Every structure is written in C-alpha cells, then in structure tokens.
Amino acid sequence: MGNLAVILIPWLPALAALLIAVIALKDKLQKLAAPICAGAVGASFVIAMIVWMNLGGPETVDFYNWIAFGDFRLGMSYFLDPLTMVMLGVVCGVGCLIAIYATGYMKGDPGYWRFFTYVALFIFSMTTLVMADNLVLLFLGWEGVGACSYLLIGYYYDKPFAVSAAKKAFIVNRVGDFGFLLGIFLCYQRYDTVQLSVMLEAARHNVEMLAAGAYNPTAADLWIPFLLMVGAFGKSAQIPLYVWLPDAMAGPTPVSALVHAATMVTAGVYLIARCIPLFELSPAALPTVAVVGGCTALFAATIALCCNDLKGVFAYSTVSQLGYMFVGVGALSTDGAVFHLFTHAFFKALLFLTAGSVMHALAGQLDIRTMSGLRHKMPVTCWLMFVGCLSLAGFPFITAGFWSKDLILGDALAYGLDHNQLYLFVTLLGVITAFLTAFYTFRLWFTVFMGEEKFEMGDEHHHEEETHAEGDEEHDHDDHHAHEPHEMPWLPMNAPLVVLAIGAIIFGVLGYKLHWFENIIGYSTANPVTVPVLDLAHHGDAHGDKVHHTYIMGMDPHNFMIILSSILAVAGIALAAFFFWINRPLTASLAKTFTPIVKLLENKYYIDELYDWMFVQPLKRAGGLFYVVDAMIINGLVAFVAWIPAMIGRGVRPAQSGRLQGYGLGMVMGVAIFALLIFMAVNR
C-alpha cells in the first residue's frame, strides 16, 4: 500500500495527461482538462505529504525492472529522503496552484486541453526527476522536463518568436545534457553503478578518507563533478548557458511560473545538492560552482535593471536567484540553496502569475514603459505583486526571500572566513546583487502600479469577453464595454495567488528559525561531508546554533549578513521609489546621461549577438559548406553512377531497330558465333 502510494505520485499526473488527451477527442469534454490536471497534481501533492509524514529514513521503492541486460539492472525505482519530499512538495504544491490559476488564464484558448496535457506530463517528468533512484532514471526525467519545456515554450506555435525560443531552449539544453550524459557514463565507470544511494555512499566514504589524507582522488573523481555541473548549468540557466531562459518567456505565463521559475530550472540545483559528495571529491568543483553562480547572479541582475519587458525582468531575476542557489551549493550550504529554492518557488511563481494577470488585463501588453499607475484598476494584483516583490527584494525580517537569501550569503561569508578566501569575493557579488535585486524589482513595481494612471492595450484580444463576464463584480460598469484593464476573478485566479503570497511570507521565518532545511538536508544525501549542515556523527545539532565561525567586525557572519542585507534591501527599495515613483523626470534625464550604459544593458550586453557571431553564424557557414559538399561531391557521385547505365543504354539503343529481320539476323549471328566457338573448341 505504501509502495503503491509512492508509485502514484509521478504516475497520477502521467495518467491524467493520457486521460486529457483521450477526452479531448470529444469537444464537449475538453473543458474537463483543467480539473483533471489540477486534481491529479493536487492528489500527488497530498499523497507526497502523507508519505513524508510516514517516512522513517531513506527508502527505496521499486516499481519494475526497467532495463536489464547482462549483469546490468536498472529499476524504475524511487528513492525517498527528506530532500526528495521537499522537492515533491514544491513541484506538486506550486504546480497544483499554478494549474488552478491556468484554468482561468488559459480560458478560451484554442489549445486549452493541449496545455494541460503538457503540464501534467511535465509534472510527471519533474517528479520522476526528483524521485529517481538512479542517474539514468533521473536523466529520463531531466529530458522529459526538457521536452515538456520545449513544447510549452512553443505553445503558441503560430508565432515565429515562440518557435525559435523553443528551439533555442532545446538546443542550449542539449549542450548541458551532453555534459551530464558524459558525467553519468563516467560515474558508471568509476562506481560500477548508477544507483544514487550506493554511489553517493561510496563517494561519501571517499570524501572522509580524503579529509583524513588517506585517499588520492582519481581522474574520474575530478572530472565527474565538472561534467555534471555542465548539465546543471544548462538546465538552471547559468553562465554561459543562461541565454535560453529569458527567451523561454514566449510560452504562456503559467508555464513561465511553473517550468521556468519554480520547478524545472531548479533541477540543476537539486542535482548538485543531491550529489554533493561527488562534488566534494574534486577540490576545484565547488568553488567553480560558487563563482559561476555569483557571477550569474550579478550579471543577470544588471540586465534586469534596464529590461523593459514585464516578464523579462522576472526572467532575469530568476537567472539571478538561481545564481544565488548555486552560490549556496557551492559554499556547501545545501540547506540554504534548497531553502532558497523553496521560497523562490513561492515568490517567483507569485510574481509571474501576477505579471500574467497584468498582461492578461492589458491584452498581452508587456512593455512596462507603457504602464503606469495601475493600482486602481487592479488593486488585488497590485498588492499581491507587492508581496512577491518584497520577498524577491529580500525586505528584512518579514519576507521568505530575505531569510533564505541570507542563509546562503551568511554561509558563503562564513565559509570564506573559515576556509577559502575566494568565497569572500563570491559573497561580495551576492551582496551587490542583493542591492540591485531590491532596486530593479521595485523599479518594476513602482513603474507599473504607482504614479499617474496610463496604459496602452496590447494587440491580443483572445478570450477577452469571457473574463470580462466573470470579472463583472470586480470592476465598475462604466468601462464594461471599453477594452480597459480589469481585476482578475478570485476563483480560479486570485485565490491561488493568495496562497502563494502567504507562502512567500511565512515560510521564511519558519524555515530559518525552526531549522527546517537543516533537518531536511541533514537526513538526506545532500548533507555535505566536509562541513556538514547537520553533524549527525557528533551531536546532531544544526550548525547555525553550535558552530562558531570566525567573527567579522565583532559579529557572527550570519548576523553580520542579516544587518548588511537588510540595509541594502531597504536602500534599494527606497532608491527605486525615489527614481520611479517620486521623481520620474529626473530618472529620464539621468538615463540620457548614461545612454551608453543603458544601451548596453538594454541589449543584454549583446550576449545573444556574441553567441550568434561565435556559434550560430559559424555553424550556419559550416552548414553552407557542407551543403555545397553535399550538392557537388555526394550528389555528383550519385548522379555519375546513375549516368553510366543511361549512357550505355544510349549506346546500344539503335540495336533495337523494331524490325523483325534485324532481330532474326541478330539471333542467327549469335547462334552462329556460339556454334563457331563450340566448333573451334571441339577441334582444337
């Protein structure tokens, strides 16, 4: 029974996807797609929570024998530990809320059922990914979410931009997946198994030996983390493979919230956290992760400063926040990373969905320069987004984003002071990013919702009428017939957002003060060996309580970081309020002064152009060259071979005179020649 429940967690959404695809054959039943999808995901969430409550220790559940040849066995098996369960909670919980929101958001869309099939399929892949007991099954989920991401980005397949964005996401992820796949091969070669529990136990033992100086890492030990890292960077949009994520916003907004903010993009963080002992074996691996994460965080934050696209700002902030998570795992603060992953899922989903509401109300308008003072038109959305922005900006003490971000930065600072000076630099990057984050987040919020009321409608008029009818009680009758922005209905759209907003507030202080994530990580494979989050071998205490770090300015690094980032967050928000609410003309004139910088940031450092020049154009040129080789040499050879019999035919065709006598003569002469030959042969 218990095992069946575990198996149902991923397979319920899979069955839902199948069911939706079947019922979609009947037009009348298509509107059932959303309840089936949301219901299945919600059921998975409930089952996952019940399983978690009854989970004693790490557990493996076998479903069936998936691959078997020779001595090699791979099970469709699931590995359950607290890390798995918290990931399941995020994926299914946030997934269910987003599916409910999408019920309203996607209403009237011609591909309504197609959307929910993809979403259910995505949840299946993502749960498979986090529950996988071996790397191959994990890779199956990994590719599954990649494929669903591709399908969902390219959901509006009649828009060329969406199609090319989908292709871009898929191709950039191939680069990362190539590294990941090589990493899996190398793991198998090194550990003779791809089963996570066995492999990580062996790696854990090796790390302990390494710390004691009794182990010499092999070449495979040094390379595995770097290969896995490439996969993680691809999936989680880190430098240099981040370029696909901002473009992925071409998909419907609930997809941006679910796939490209809350769940799929955190798979890379999950992978590194899960396999942290493998990374500890290679001395250069985790510093690399941390530096890449820190650089990505700052880099993406600077782009977000000048981004004028409503969803684009949040896309770059996602890249930036994922950078924080990588700093977290890189600084052996897997609890911080997973904590931030958890809170980020809430506030970023909230931000994307409120952005979706704004976009919905303005008929697809995304340019924030055309928006201003929308707080009267959409009061609920305005304040929900305010909560999300506070959390993203890390407003001190009351928001979740503040606590999780500070756990990461505090741990990174402590690690830098105690062990490795490089992490001080990474911490500095993180601190600057924290300030920029507060600034750009509230730049967006003040621009859109404060100041005088001003807006331009977009060019999409899809299902405008339906939502008008439902939103009747929300807005006054004067603008009923005009195309004016209006508040979203409570059900099914604003209610899930309220749940997310509550999560974006309370989970921070709860998680931090109750040491949720230290306990989750401490009892999972993500517990680092060299600097354990929870030292089970010694006293079982959360490290925040007992371990004393090197002090900085007479303070514990965690407390120091809390004070520093509180100041920076408030300063960032205040500065944004000044520039984008109180004194907008000054901002415009300042922007003119710094035109080159603004231009550089607005064009995202020309990275897309650089990649185009470095990779796309050379590949196109190589393609052109190969085309010529193909057309001239390969096709020429084939044509030449075909030309030979044609020529022979042309040569001997006159023999077919069509005259009976000719044939008779030919026959006679042939017989005569044979007779002569036989005669000569006999008489020799």
Add this chain to the structure above:
Amino acid sequence: MSSLLALSSPMLSHYLLTGAVLFVLGLIGFVSRRNLIVMFLCTEMMFQGVVVTLVAFSAFHGNFTGQTFVIFVLTIAAAEAALALGLVVLLFRRKQTLDASAWSSMRG
C-alpha cells in the same frame, strides 16, 4: 575423289546437306524478304530443313526417337501455321499492308 564417289549413292551426308540447304535458304528468305506471308513460309522451310536432319540421323542410328519427334513437329507446325496465318490476316487488316517494316514502332 571420295566426295564424288559419295554422290553416286545416297549417304547420311547427302541428307544432312539437303537439310542444311533447306534451313539456310529459309533463313536467307526470312531475313531478306519483307512480306509477312513469305517470311512465314521461310520459317516453315527452316522447319523442314531441321526435320530432314532429324529423320536422317534417326535412320542412320536406327533409332526411332527422331522420327517420332518429327511427327510431333509436323503436327505442331500445322497448328502453328493456322495460328500464324490468322495473325497475319489480323496484322494486314490493321495496316492494309503485309510489309513487316510497317510494324517497327518498338524501335529504340
């Protein structure tokens, strides 16, 4: 000398020579003439050449197989003549001529 002597009394070679002459005459006629009926008669003549050879060898070896075979050949030749003449009539009706070169549309 012996060849002259051979002419005086019929021998195997005389029959074979007669058969060969008949066959070659028929062949030359078939190749050189264009009239379908004449061509057909020429093939009959080639038949007779072969038949004579068969009978000659049969007598020479004292084996009746060859002669039995000739009976069959003649029967079939008769049936075939009926069929072939019918075809010739048909071809003539199509083109109002017996010239074989009128039927060269399968030229390569």
